[in-house]
Amino acid sequence: MHRPPAPSHPSPDPAAPRNRWWSTIRARIGFLLAVPVLGLISPYLGFAVMVVAIVLVWNDGSWRKGVKVTATVAAFALFGSVAPDRPAGGTQGTAARPDGKAAGGAGTMGIPARTSPSPSPTAKPRPAAKDYRGMSLDDAREAAEAAGFGVDEHDASDEDKSIMMRLNWTVCFQRTGWTSSGTKTIDFGAVKKGAPCPREDGGAIPWPRMPDLVWKTWKTAHKEVTALGTVPADHIMASAAYVNDQLPDKGEYDDWRVCVTDPAKGRDVTVAMWVTLELTHPDNGCPHPDGQDGDRPRLPDRDDDGDPDYHDPFPGDRHRDSTFPDGPQGGSGGSSDGDGGGGWNCPRTRWC
Template identity: 65%
Template sequence: MPLFGLINEFLGFLVLVFAIVLIWKGNPWQKSAKVVATIAAMALLGAVVPDPPNDTMKQADGKATTKERTASRLASPTPSTAADNREPTPRPRPKAANYEGLRLDEARERAEAAGFGVGDHNASDSNKGIWMRSNWTVCFQETGWTWSDTKTIDFGAVQTGAPCPETDGGAIPWPTMPDLVWKTWKSAHKEVVNLEVVEDDHVRADTAYFNDELPDEGKYDDWRVCVSDPAKGGEVTLDSWVTLELTDPGNGCPKPDREDGDRARLPDRDDDGDPDYRDPFPGDRNRNSTFPNGLPDSSNDSGSSSGQGGGNWNCPRTRWC
């Protein structure tokens, strides 16, 4: 059996099994002797069977080492893995000149010349789109990058003449109408224009009384404001037209709470359309500030002036006859 074990481990094992069978089957030996013989046979075979090669042990040790290394890597990530898990450092925004306050078309032209891709939007909370960029003014600007590393700049703008909102996309802080009642036309007109929203030709004068008439321009500078539209505290925008209703200082303003809803009238005793305060003949319907020497009578166009009074002129006691 030891000989067969030296030749081949498997062959030695088969011979051992066969020997044990012979010992226990048909052998008159006592049981204790059989046990001793079996142990001796196994010992002989074990003595001649060679030890496992070192490569196998090394391979087993290598497997254990590999597992330990893998567990170590999972517990403590390598520098490259840790770097992959870090958030990328934000790229600084590109620097640009300050274009705020410039006309939008001019700002775009300068930014494009500086190498920026340019965009623009309405900086207010309205939905009004931008067109005719020459009529818009830059309030805000923001730079950035595209995915292809092109530097960009986006302009927030409002219509020229409008104040900038406090933040991009906020409400425009339009000015409000001051209290102008009983101020002269010259002073009130200046206050409205100084709001820097309404143009000079968008402020117009009107009469506070229905039957009154403004003098020629420049001759009512000392007339007084009775009503303003918009009223005191009203919002004044670029689209606003401001009307100031005036009266001669000697008349005073009409009462604002008229029950009939009609505009007030100045006294006109002769009902000739010329208020008494400027009618040189307030009791004579045929004479007013336009025709102080009498009004032509158009009721009879066929006759001619007779020089004796009558005829086609209503001229008694006037120079028309």
């Protein structure tokens, strides 16, 4: 019995597996090439496609490990070529805009980070405060504390003294601010009452200098020292420039002349210091600055009775001077009327 021939099957094509592998590779490569294209459209979309492509590559067992690594690097490079640039220096954070607002920096992988809808914090303005300069430190503190300020104080000069008795200090500078807890503060820079304020906080006090007063009258010199503003009128003293001279009663030496000042000309005249003006009668000159042989200067006194010749009515008689012009109060001898009262040196005096 004749069997019919078995149906013939076509022999497998040896090139078919290779074609399928090549088609898969082209699909993966096309997928990777889509990353930069989609990245130009939207960074988010490009990033998502890149991640999917990398996952497919690493899950495909037909790819060698070296090829997978190369494809992954290529995907990152392609996406990086179209990703938005990072801020200068590659740092993240905030950058100033022309309008003064802060802009968000780039996030991971160059993806723009979300910006906060609330504006960035800015420094608080200085709290408004009354001008307390010129007030006593004690009064300024009390008023500032009543206005809600936390108060601090310091010596405004370069002497950096501790402040005692605030009533005797005057405010020169004030600086306001805020604490970290939101309390407004004020810091006073002060100097001793009567002292001039420094040109800047922490600077030297510009004390007035003693003027040149030599040969000016007491009345004129007294006014000039008082006008300096640091010395009370009752802190200016007068004395005789010569050791054997004596000032007349107050008000009678207004036209006497200044010979020496303490402090000397050009020295600082500080607050509440004592100033001495040494005077001489206008009939006399001032003593030599170096004195006489190192001794205190003396006016001529021929009879050596302690009464300078310029006002001694009897410059050649030591028994009579300006205090007792008719002779000394004591002596010996009898009375001219013989009453036995004796004891007076009577010749040429009014007592005999």
